[in-house]
Amino acid sequence: MIPLSAYVALSAILFMTGLLGVLxxxxxxxxxxxxxxxxxxxxxxxxxxxxYLESMAxxxxxxxxxxxxxxxxxxxxxxxxxxxxxxxATNVDQINLLKW
Amino acid sequence: MMYVLFGYxxxxxxxxxxxxxxxxxxxxxxxxxxxxxxxxxxxxxxLNAEFLFAVQIIVYAGAILVLxxxxxxxxxxxxEEQHLHKxxxxxxxxxxxILGELLIVTLQTPYGGAKGTASAEVVLQxxxxxxxxxxxxxxxxxxxxIVGVFLLGAIxxxxxxxxxxxxxxPKTDAAT
Numbered sequence: 001m002i003p004l005s006a007y008v009a010l011s012a013i014l015f016m017t018g019l020l021g022v023l024x025x026x027x028x029x030x031x032x033x034x035x036x037x038x039x040x041x042x043x044x045x046x047x048x049x050x051x052y053l054e055s056m057a058x059x060x061x062x063x064x065x066x067x068x069x070x071x072x073x074x075x076x077x078x079x080x081x082x083x084x085x086x087x088x089a090t091n092v093d094q095i096n097l098l099k100w
Numbered sequence: 101m102m103y104v105l106f107g108y109x110x111x112x113x114x115x116x117x118x119x120x121x122x123x124x125x126x127x128x129x130x131x132x133x134x135x136x137x138x139x140x141x142x143x144x145x146x147l148n149a150e151f152l153f154a155v156q157i158i159v160y161a162g163a164i165l166v167l168x169x170x171x172x173x174x175x176x177x178x179x180e181e182q183h184l185h186k187x188x189x190x191x192x193x194x195x196x197x198i199l200g201e202l203l204i205v206t207l208q209t210p211y212g213g214a215k216g217t218a219s220a221e222v223v224l225q226x227x228x229x230x231x232x233x234x235x236x237x238x239x240x241x242x243x244x245x246i247v248g249v250f251l252l253g254a255i256x257x258x259x260x261x262x263x264x265x266x267x268x269x270p271k272t273d274a275a276t
Binding site: 001002004005006007008009010012013014016017018019020021023024025026027029030032033034036037040043044047048050051052053054055056057059060062063064066067068069070071072073074075077078079080081082084093 | 114137213253
């Protein structure tokens, strides 16, 4: 039996990977991909606790997280297309139109 | 056997995650993300979540990732020389420090709590997908409907955003 802390540690590592991706990458699409990594880390955590505490609630929460991720990807990529069409670069540090 | 499989899925998913945020070519990053999603799906099988395994592969690897790769190839991004922020060593250091603290905390915490009713034997009598479906359409019905409305809103928003405007808009060449 694999200890639960192994899954939680794996989830923490994956989450930090995604967070670092959001912080250090310049490409907008890669930033969105890093958000997907973070959502996956949360999913691993939820399903692991669901298995070890013998409850289905964690799996249901993970399902809804996947649905939210799908919506987020659709809207985020549409925003990227709009930004790219306006001849603004796809690097997050060059998109400063709304910056005060 | 469980340990070998868990080690394989864990190590490969972490490596794929690192590749996703470290590689220069965006398409390679997308393929790294694909590998990560598939190996996380393998972890779901180890955790007796067969329905989530199928959903992860069909929705994540099949739909969301194809959307990402589609947009990547539509925009035809060039591989850039400077793909990281200028101040990335600071963020890297902060991230590794926070990760170390997180690992210390997570590995020392004694986990436990009240067990639910869905033990492995109970679930395996009718099948995991059956258990998920029964719960989703009874206890979580309102949440299910809300997610449906949310997805409708996301679809409409994406279409409205990405639709070509009918009059040719004047070029907004600010912020370049």
